[in-house]
Structure formats: C-alpha cells, structure tokens
Amino acid sequence: xxxxxxxxxxxxxxxxxxxxxxxxxxxxxxxxxxxxxxxxxxxxxxxxxxxxxxxxxxxxxxxxxxxxxxxxxxxxxxxxxxxxxxxxxxxxxxxxxxxxxxxxxxxxxxxxxxxxxxxxxxxxxxxxxxxxxxxxxxxxxxxxxxxxxxxxxxxxxxxxxxxxxxxxxxxxxxxxxxxxxxxxxxxxxxxxxxxxxxxxxxxxxxxxxxxxxxxxxxxxxxxxxxxxxxxxxxxxxxxxxxxxxxxxxxxxxxxxxxxxxxxxxxxxxxxxxxxxxxxxxxxxxxxxxxxxxxxxxxxxxxxxx
Numbered sequence: 001x002x003x004x005x006x007x008x009x010x011x012x013x014x015x016x017x018x019x020x021x022x023x024x025x026x027x028x029x030x031x032x033x034x035x036x037x038x039x040x041x042x043x044x045x046x047x048x049x050x051x052x053x054x055x056x057x058x059x060x061x062x063x064x065x066x067x068x069x070x071x072x073x074x075x076x077x078x079x080x081x082x083x084x085x086x087x088x089x090x091x092x093x094x095x096x097x098x099x100x101x102x103x104x105x106x107x108x109x110x111x112x113x114x115x116x117x118x119x120x121x122x123x124x125x126x127x128x129x130x131x132x133x134x135x136x137x138x139x140x141x142x143x144x145x146x147x148x149x150x151x152x153x154x155x156x157x158x159x160x161x162x163x164x165x166x167x168x169x170x171x172x173x174x175x176x177x178x179x180x181x182x183x184x185x186x187x188x189x190x191x192x193x194x195x196x197x198x199x200x201x202x203x204x205x206x207x208x209x210x211x212x213x214x215x216x217x218x219x220x221x222x223x224x225x226x227x228x229x230x231x232x233x234x235x236x237x238x239x240x241x242x243x244x245x246x247x248x249x250x251x252x253x254x255x256x257x258x259x260x261x262x263x264x265x266x267x268x269x270x271x272x273x274x275x276x277x278x279x280x281x282x283x284x285x286x287x288x289x290x291x292x293x294x295x296x297x298x299x300x301x302x303x304x305x
C-alpha cells in the first residue's frame with residue numbers, strides 16, 4: 001500500500017501554466033506545430049538501429065530537454081519511435097529539478113498542465129499509486145521555469161492529445177534514491193492494465209567555461225563532450241544503473257538527469273525489458289559550430305525484445 005506524503009502541498013484546483021513557452025520552444029500553437037514538424041522532418045533523415053524491431057511496444061524513452069532548436073531533432077526520433085510502436089495510454093515522466101525547490105523527489109498532485117497545444121490531465125490513479133516514502137506529492141518542485149518535464153509534452157501532443165501523465169521532479173538523484181523510485185514505478189506498472197510508458201529526461205555532459213568546466217588542452221570542447229558521454233552511453237546500453245553511477249563518478253560526467261536515467265533503467269529491468277537502443281546522439285556544437293561550450297544530447301528507447 002502506498003504511503004502518502006504531502007510535503008509542501010495544499011490541495012487546490014491546480015492548473016500549471018507553460019513556464020518555458022517562448023524560450024525553450026515556440027510560444028504559439030501555430031509556431032510550435034511548425035517547429036515540431038521541422039524536428040520530426042529532421043528525425044526522419046536519421047537511420048534507426050538495424051536491430052530495432054517495433055513489434056514490441058516501447059517501455060521507456062530517454063530524451064533530452066534543451067531548447068528545441070538545439071535538441072529537438074534528437075528528442076523527435078525517440079517520440080517518432082514511440083508513435084510507430086503504438087502510443088501509450090499514460091506516461092510517467094521523470095526529470096531533474098534544476099531549481100532545487102520543493103521535495104527531493106516530487107510528484108505534481110492533480111489538475112492539468114498547459115502547453116500551447118492544449119491541456120494534459122494529471123493521472124490521479126498513477127499519482128496515488130506512485131506516492132511512497134521516497135516519492136512525495138509537492139507542486140513547488142515543478143514551478144519556477146523548470147523545463148525538464150515541460151518540454152517533453154508538446155512532442156507527445158503532436159501525435160496524440162488523449163493521454164494523461166504523472167510528472168516526477170528529482171532534486172535528489174543519488175543511486176539509492178533513484179533505484180527506489182525505479183522500483184516503485186515498476187511495481188505500479190506491474191499492477192496496471194493500461195499501457196504505461198516511462199520517459200526519463202536528461203541532457204548529457206555540460207562542458208566549457210559557460211558551465212565552469214575546462215576540457216583538456218589536447219581536445220576541443222565538442223570532442224571532450226563526446227568522449228565524456230561515451231562512458232555514460234555505454235553504461236546505459238548495458239542496462240546497468242550501478243555502472244552508470246560509477247562512470248559518472250570516475251570521469252566526473254556533468255550529466256544533469258542521471259537520477260531519472262537510473263530510475264528508468266531500474267524500472268525497465270524489473271519489468272523484463274531486454275533491449276536498449278541508442279537512436280541518436282548529437283551535441284549543441286552541431287548547431288553552433290564555433291561555440292566555447294557544449295552539451296550532449298542522447299535519445300534511447302527501451303523494448304522487451
């Protein structure tokens with residue numbers, strides 16, 4: 001039975017407005033549809049892994065959360081893969097809490113989230129079942145222009161307006177916490193008759209002076225970002241959350257959403273997933289070629305077979 005914790009939550013009629021529209025993505029319905037269409041057109045030019053078979057529904061996605069002009073095509077190939085395999089009934093979307101406000105691991109309580117493409121209902125049964133000693137109900141963590149979850153929603157709405165979701169913001173991302181989150185998610189999904197897809201939102205390495213970091217003298221910032229991300233990507237493809245943590249610590253990888261990734265790796269293993277595919281990897285230097293800072297973006301999908 002779930003243990004309900006409600007730190008920082010007062011029950012009201014919640015309607016979360018889009019907080020990064022006009023910054024991370026276009027702020028009007030027409031503009032956003034045009035921007036998404038362009039992202040998906042770019043995604044169609046990217047060849048999928050030959051071993052990927054979409055006769056099994058996608059259980060989970062790992063996607064970036066930068067502005068669509070930087071990582072939109074990377075995210076789009078993941079959502080395109082989801083749509084091709086069959087859309088889910090509901091989603092559990094995990095993202096890092098960049099602002100650090102609210103509960104360490106926070107579920108948005110109720111109501112709806114808005115984007116320029118419409119409103120999306122919070123899935124009340126999922127919220128109730130996901131709430132635990134670790135996962136608390138708290139809306140404060142989802143405010144203050146937090147982008148990691150919000151930017152995922154227009155991609156889903158582009159294909160289907162009829163779905164619900166449960167958003168989980170993670171300020172605390174250590175291995176023990178993240179695996180507990182993943183185990184709770186798997187347990188909830190195992191008792192669901194609906195098709196639930198897990199989405200983990202993360203960007204990969206953040207390198208360069210803009211992030212207070214400096215690459216080795218023998219590498220430019222783009223090459224160093226790719227080298228760093230190679231270690232994390234290999235651990236993800238091995239479906240090994242413990243190894244991911246070890247690689248992040250060993251190489252000091254500045255990956256902002258490692259907690260959500262640990263959680264999705266843990267959950268999908270418990271659910272019997274067998275395959276993880278890297279759909280695409282790119283960096284911000286692919287967009288701004290003369291940049292002195294760089295961020296890595298990866299798109300993955302998880303399937304049973």
